[in-house]
Amino acid sequence: MSTASSRGWRTRALQDPAIGILVLLAVASTVIAFIEPTFATRGNVTNIINAMMTISFLAVGMTVVLIAGGLDLSVGSVMGLSAGVAANFLADGIPMPLAFLCALAVGTGLGLINGLLITKLGVPDFIATLAMLSLAGGALLYWTRGVPILGYMSEPYYYIGGLRRVVGPITIPMLLVVVIAVTVAIVLNLSKFGVKLYAVGSSSTGALHAGVRVDRIKIAAYAISGFMAAVAGIHLAGRTTTVPPSIGSGYEISAIAAAVIGGASLLGGKGRVVGALIGALTLTLTRNIINLTGVESSWQAVVIGLVLILAVLANQTWSDLARFVRPRPG
Amino acid sequence: MTTNDGLSRRSLLRTAGLIGVGVGASSLVACTAESGGTPAAGAASGAVGAPDAADLDKAIKAAVKGKEIKVGFTPPVLSENFTQIENAAWRKMYEYEQRFGCSWVWERQAPVGDFNAVQGTLGIVQAWVSRKFDAIAVCTGANFATVQSLYKNAASKGVKIYQFNQPAELYPEDQLQTVTNVGYDNRWQSGYLAGKYIADKLGGQGNILQIWGPSGSDWTRGRRIGFDKALTEHPGIKVVGEADGGYVRDKGFTAAQDLLTKNNKVNAIYGENEEMALGASQAIDTAGLKHWDGKEGILTVGADGLVSGYKQIRAGKLSATVDIGGVDQGQNLIEAIFATAVLGQAVTQIINNPTQVVDKSNVDWHQAYTEWALAAPKKYGA
Numbered sequence: 001m002s003t004a005s006s007r008g009w010r011t012r013a014l015q016d017p018a019i020g021i022l023v024l025l026a027v028a029s030t031v032i033a034f035i036e037p038t039f040a041t042r043g044n045v046t047n048i049i050n051a052m053m054t055i056s057f058l059a060v061g062m063t064v065v066l067i068a069g070g071l072d073l074s075v076g077s078v079m080g081l082s083a084g085v086a087a088n089f090l091a092d093g094i095p096m097p098l099a100f101l102c103a104l105a106v107g108t109g110l111g112l113i114n115g116l117l118i119t120k121l122g123v124p125d126f127i128a129t130l131a132m133l134s135l136a137g138g139a140l141l142y143w144t145r146g147v148p149i150l151g152y153m154s155e156p157y158y159y160i161g162g163l164r165r166v167v168g169p170i171t172i173p174m175l176l177v178v179v180i181a182v183t184v185a186i187v188l189n190l191s192k193f194g195v196k197l198y199a200v201g202s203s204s205t206g207a208l209h210a211g212v213r214v215d216r217i218k219i220a221a222y223a224i225s226g227f228m229a230a231v232a233g234i235h236l237a238g239r240t241t242t243v244p245p246s247i248g249s250g251y252e253i254s255a256i257a258a259a260v261i262g263g264a265s266l267l268g269g270k271g272r273v274v275g276a277l278i279g280a281l282t283l284t285l286t287r288n289i290i291n292l293t294g295v296e297s298s299w300q301a302v303v304i305g306l307v308l309i310l311a312v313l314a315n316q317t318w319s320d321l322a323r324f325v326r327p328r329p330g
Numbered sequence: 331m332t333t334n335d336g337l338s339r340r341s342l343l344r345t346a347g348l349i350g351v352g353v354g355a356s357s358l359v360a361c362t363a364e365s366g367g368t369p370a371a372g373a374a375s376g377a378v379g380a381p382d383a384a385d386l387d388k389a390i391k392a393a394v395k396g397k398e399i400k401v402g403f404t405p406p407v408l409s410e411n412f413t414q415i416e417n418a419a420w421r422k423m424y425e426y427e428q429r430f431g432c433s434w435v436w437e438r439q440a441p442v443g444d445f446n447a448v449q450g451t452l453g454i455v456q457a458w459v460s461r462k463f464d465a466i467a468v469c470t471g472a473n474f475a476t477v478q479s480l481y482k483n484a485a486s487k488g489v490k491i492y493q494f495n496q497p498a499e500l501y502p503e504d505q506l507q508t509v510t511n512v513g514y515d516n517r518w519q520s521g522y523l524a525g526k527y528i529a530d531k532l533g534g535q536g537n538i539l540q541i542w543g544p545s546g547s548d549w550t551r552g553r554r555i556g557f558d559k560a561l562t563e564h565p566g567i568k569v570v571g572e573a574d575g576g577y578v579r580d581k582g583f584t585a586a587q588d589l590l591t592k593n594n595k596v597n598a599i600y601g602e603n604e605e606m607a608l609g610a611s612q613a614i615d616t617a618g619l620k621h622w623d624g625k626e627g628i629l630t631v632g633a634d635g636l637v638s639g640y641k642q643i644r645a646g647k648l649s650a651t652v653d654i655g656g657v658d659q660g661q662n663l664i665e666a667i668f669a670t671a672v673l674g675q676a677v678t679q680i681i682n683n684p685t686q687v688v689d690k691s692n693v694d695w696h697q698a699y700t701e702w703a704l705a706a707p708k709k710y711g712a
Contacts, residue, residue, distance in 0.1 A: 146413040
């Protein structure tokens with residue numbers, strides 16, 4: 001490797017905001033491992049990875065929307081409704097592939113509706129997805145009459161929920177997250193759609209002038225978010241073995257937080273899949289440490305808030321550092 | 331103001347009717363036939379044997395004059411627990427409609443979100459007050475002082491407010507602005523019972539994990555007081571870990587997984603509500619640990635008394651739960667509304683209902699009782 005290319009690699013690594021978070025997580029994990037010996041055990045690491053799956057699915061979808069300059073507040077409710085569809089259909093004896101397809105169709109369809117409301121009717125992202133949050137959540141409440149959906153679990157679903165391991169500590173959701181993350185990363189980095197997505201998020205007017213069909217790109221971004229919410233819902237229904245009517249409540253905040261911690265910008269045009277996963281890991285790790293170290297529950301929300309601020313600061317500090325070391329022209 | 335802490339005659343009668351299919355109905359009815367209560371309840375007792383039942387029904391019917399009673403019912407969230415309470419209320423409404431000729435208009439609204447979505451509750455109650463409902467039944471996680479102010483305003487406009495399933499015992503009774511509070515004492519009828527059950531089953535020695543609801547919840551506060559009392563009576567029981575499970579299964583599951591990783595010598599897990607306890611039960615399965623079999627394994631105890639929980643007790647996945655008397659709450663709520671808003675009677679400020687630890691030994695009748703309530707006519711709602 002030449003000196004110039006080596007410097008380029010180092011610069012790119014330094015410019016990656018995810019590195020800042022990873023450094024923070026590494027330091028925090030090392031300290032906690034000394035304080036709490038069970039933290040670094042294989043069992044606990046497996047628990048953490050299993051627990052971060054739901055937020056990971058959502059955060060990947062949210063990152064796509066944020067890159068496009070949007071915001072999807074409906075993912076929690078869409079996830080819940082998709083979980084309800086999958087669980088209810090399975091409980092009614094519908095074959096698993098068909099039940100899952102229906103759940104995915106519901107999630108993707110609601111994402112499409114979000115995109116159409118925003119692009120074709122001019123409803124602001126915040127309002128359109130807030131309305132969808134309420135609609136999808138209300139639909140699940142109405143459908144379930146407030147009673148959890150039960151009796152849909154089968155042996156294969158225990159695997160899909162991550163309650164059974166495939167090989168060693170590996171579960172199906174872990175494999176699925178990897179497959180989805182790699183696929184979405186390839187799409188974002190190597191496809192025309194990815195280039196257009198970043199362009200739309202950076203400047204939709206500029207993208208429009210460059211001949212990008214902005215509306216289509218945004219609609220596709222929301223459809224992907226809805227699809228990912230459905231995947232998360234199918235997984236969560238398997239993990240919890242029941243679908244209570246409030247199953248998705250609050251997950252939208254975790255998804256947004258994970259994406260932003262991972263470097264996605266609320267202003268659009270920035271974001272990476274690996275960052276989303278690191279963001280999901282940060283949130284899950286925080287809660288795990290809180291549980292292991294016995295932080296009094298009144299303080300838990302405070303700790304989580306502080307970690308969020310620290311994570312974003314680490315992200316920014318690393319970006320500033322990267323600018324400082326970046327070779328200047330001439 | 332007085333408190334009705336005992337096993338109510340009404341609930342005994344209902345229970346008797348249920349158990350009558352199997353054992354002991356006649357003796358229970360005989361034991362309770364001379365108890366006091368509202369005329370409506372008296373008529374109910376007459377229905378199982380008193381000679382003047384028809385006359386009493388007729389007299390009450392004449393007093394009711396076919397009145398329509400408009401009731402608003404707002405739980406903090408829509409859940410299995412509140413669905414059971416609502417269905418039990420419908421049972422009683424249907425019974426009174428048939429017997430006394432009244433009619434009911436029932437509206438249920440819950441705030442969208444979790445237990446903390448209290449602003450939604452306030453808005454719902456204010457809307458019903460302005461629509462001049464006869465009775466509004468509230469259960470909310472909202473601040474005590476805030477809701478008392480709201481209730482006082484409602485009372486000034488002639489709207490009667492009733493609380494159900496609310497930890498009213500944590501606040502000064504003389505500051506309550508409600509007509510009555512139909513519930514149970516979270517300290518001694520839930521937290522204490524669970525703690526004592528665990529201690530008894532473990533023979534006074536063992537390590538336990540606790541999965542609590544969100545910090546600041548009155549239910550959590552009350553149940554913790556009771557559980558702590560049981561712990562002081564059994565110093566051999568050690569709490570080796572606790573976490574916030576947010577009243578939901580997936581958080582309870584994750585929290586229990588984390589705590590079980592840290593503590594490999596755990597004898598029992600207390601989930602402050604049943605969803606969290608069931609999440610803990612899943613964590614036991616996932617960790618490959620053994621559930622309590624009556625002698626060894628990990629005890630898992632929750633609280634609520636849900637049909638889904640009873641099924642898990644039967645399956646050996648949940649050791650026990652505290653039935654917080656949801657069916658009796660629903661029934662007594664309607665009885666209180668009927669007595670006060672229709673007949674103009676006064677009732678006690680606190681109406682506590684019977685609760686009980688349910689395990690394999692008594693799950694049959696608890697489940698049958700709850701399913702009886704859930705089979706209520708659906709003419710008033712979903």
